[in-house]
Amino acid sequence: MVRWNFKHPVTFNIDCKVCGRHRQITCDLDDVESWKNGAFVKDCLNYLHSDQVELLVTGTCSDCLNDTLTNDH
Ligand SMILES: [Zn+2]
Numbered sequence: 001m002v003r004w005n006f007k008h009p010v011t012f013n014i015d016c017k018v019c020g021r022h023r024q025i026t027c028d029l030d031d032v033e034s035w036k037n038g039a040f041v042k043d044c045l046n047y048l049h050s051d052q053v054e055l056l057v058t059g060t061c062s063d064c065l066n067d068t069l070t071n072d073h
Pocket of ligand 1: 016017018019020021060061062063064
């Protein structure tokens, strides 16, 4: 696991709204604020795994997102 040197580390505790699985996501508060101010999440939080980004943005883990996509009838 790569350790990042965050200026203002912030940890989000997020439970997937579909399966309820608990995840912790640590990132830099400055980057979160850039995102909230309209930057693309994949640009300002590009060090996060795409699973973590999905959870931050949608509140749904990648497993459940994949289920949703593949089971969409
Ligand atoms: Zn889930």
